[in-house]
Amino acid sequence: MSGEVAAPERPTGDDGSLRALEKITPPEIFEELRKGVLGQDEALRYVSVALFKHTTGKVPGNILLVGNSGTGKTTIMNNIQRLYHDVPEYHPFRAMTIINANLLVDAERLEFRPERLLTAVEQRARAIVGQRATVEELRAAMESATVCIDEIDKMSSIVAGKPNPLGVVLQQGLLTLMEGELVAYRAHVEVDGKPEETTIPVDTTNMMFICGGAFEGLYDQVYLRVVNPGSGEKLKSHAIQMADGQVRIETRFSLADFLKPEDLFEYGMVPQFMARFDNVVLLRELSVDVLKEILMNSLDSPYVRSKRYFEVMNITLDMDDVAAATIAEIAELNIRTGARALRTVFGKIINRLEFNPQGDEGLVDNPDGSQKIVLTADRVRRALGL
Ligand SMILES: Nc1ncnc2c1ncn2[C@@H]1O[C@H](COP(=O)(O)OP(=O)(O)O)[C@@H](O)[C@H]1O
Numbered sequence: 432m433s434g435e436v437a438a439p440e441r442p443t444g445d446d447g448s449l450r451a452l453e454k455i456t457p458p459e460i461f462e463e464l465r466k467g468v469l470g471q472d473e474a475l476r477y478v479s480v481a482l483f484k485h486t487t488g489k490v491p492g493n494i495l496l497v498g499n500s501g502t503g504k505t506t507i508m509n510n511i512q513r514l515y516h517d518v519p520e521y522h523p524f525r526a527m528t529i530i531n532a533n534l535l536v537d538a539e540r541l542e543f544r545p546e547r548l549l550t551a552v553e554q555r556a557r558a559i560v561g562q563r564a565t566v567e568e569l570r571a572a573m574e575s576a577t578v579c580i581d582e583i584d585k586m587s588s589i590v591a592g593k594p595n596p597l598g599v600v601l602q603q604g605l606l607t608l609m610e611g612e613l614v615a616y617r618a619h620v621e622v623d624g625k626p627e628e629t630t631i632p633v634d635t636t637n638m639m640f641i642c643g644g645a646f647e648g649l650y651d652q653v654y655l656r657v658v659n660p661g662s663g664e665k666l667k668s669h670a671i672q673m674a675d676g677q678v679r680i681e682t683r684f685s686l687a688d689f690l691k692p693e694d695l696f697e698y699g700m701v702p703q704f705m706a707r708f709d710n711v712v713l714l715r716e717l718s719v720d721v722l723k724e725i726l727m728n729s730l731d732s733p734y735v736r737s738k739r740y741f742e743v744m745n746i747t748l749d750m751d752d753v754a755a756a757t758i759a760e761i762a763e764l765n766i767r768t769g770a771r772a773l774r775t776v777f778g779k780i781i782n783r784l785e786f787n788p789q790g791d792e793g794l795v796d797n798p799d800g801s802q803k804i805v806l807t808a809d810r811v812r813r814a815l816g817l
């Protein structure tokens with residue numbers, strides 16, 4: 432037997448080391464997720480509540496994340512996974528998988544292939560219950576899985592104006608799975624010390640489903656509906672503070688302000704499939720301020736990574752505030768790539784420095800023998816050719 436806790440034997444807190452799951456409140460879950468996901472508080476609140484329900488044995492309610500590329504959909508999924516790993520009480524829920532929607536259909540046979548999802552879930556479940564788990568242990572771990580299906584928008588029933596039967600197959604298959612279905616899943620399980628192929632009836636009722644997609648055409652589609660003179664809708668203006676202190680007024684379209692369920696149907700999402708989602712959550716465009724904060728503080732920021740890279744060489748990398756704001760501003764101009772642009776922009780500044788810090792004129796010796804480089808606004812502007 433593996434020494435780990437097997438679902439559904441959930442920690443009770445009785446032994447003093449683990450809290451009861453009810454004690455880990457949605458605000459606490461939210462704060463933990465926020466270490467890696469910034470500027471998406473509304474989405475994270477929905478996710479935190481769903482996670483709380485899921486881990487306390489209630490129906491979590493499925494979530495659809497809709498947001499432009501680079502606004503944090505996959506990052507949210509990754510951070511749920513991080514949470515399950517970092518919080519010991521959540522170890523029984525580590526059977527989580529993030530899979531792209533297109534992998535769940537066989538394009539040639541036009542078939543939904545739920546076993547591909549369950550194979551991924553099984554692999555994760557094995558990390559909890561071990562290779563020698565019984566059918567019951569494995570089944571229990573799998574049934575409490577969190578399933579994230581990414582790039583769901585690529586499985587619309589209409590692609591480039593043409594019907595996409597594969598999308599319909601996927602959506603119909605998924606909707607049954609999300610409703611709660613007994614899937615006959617073939618797995619190798621140890622019986623009397625020998626691995627045997629067994630059919631395990633896996634009930635998907637208690638799984639938590641989170642789907643995500645950029646729905647790029649949706650953005651244009653709703654934009655056109657809204658700017659149509661007869662629509663009766665009006666774009667909103669926002670004041671944006673620049674790094675140099677100036678304020679710019681921008682009228683920018685935000686999907687979150689206008690999306691209706693009918694827009695998603697028109698986009699090619701099957702209404703019955705959409706009905707399986709308790710919440711359709713729109714991710715926000717990331718403002719310059721949020722991009723700057725992501726750059727400075729998020730777990731996965733290219734700056735934070737670079738800091739760690741230089742630490743190994745006993746070099747402290749710092750960046751001043753205006754430099755960070757300048758990078759964020761340039762990244763923000765790249766509206767269609769979101770926070771991904773931070774990586775590209777920051778890369779232009781850091782690549783040469785990472786290659787050969789010792790040859791850099793900005794490298795300063797500290798009295799204690801360590802060294803230091805500060806990324807100033809001036810340096811950033813020069814590197815970006817501004
Ligand atoms: N809201 C966010 N908070 C922190 N980092 C983010 C956020 N959105 C995007 N990023 C960063 O930008 C990159 C792309 O984000 P990702 O979540 O993959 O975007 P998508 O919404 O297209 O799935 C990742 O490296 C991630 O670290």
Ligand SMILES: [Mg+2]
Nearest residue numbers: 504505506581
């Ligand atoms: Mg993504």
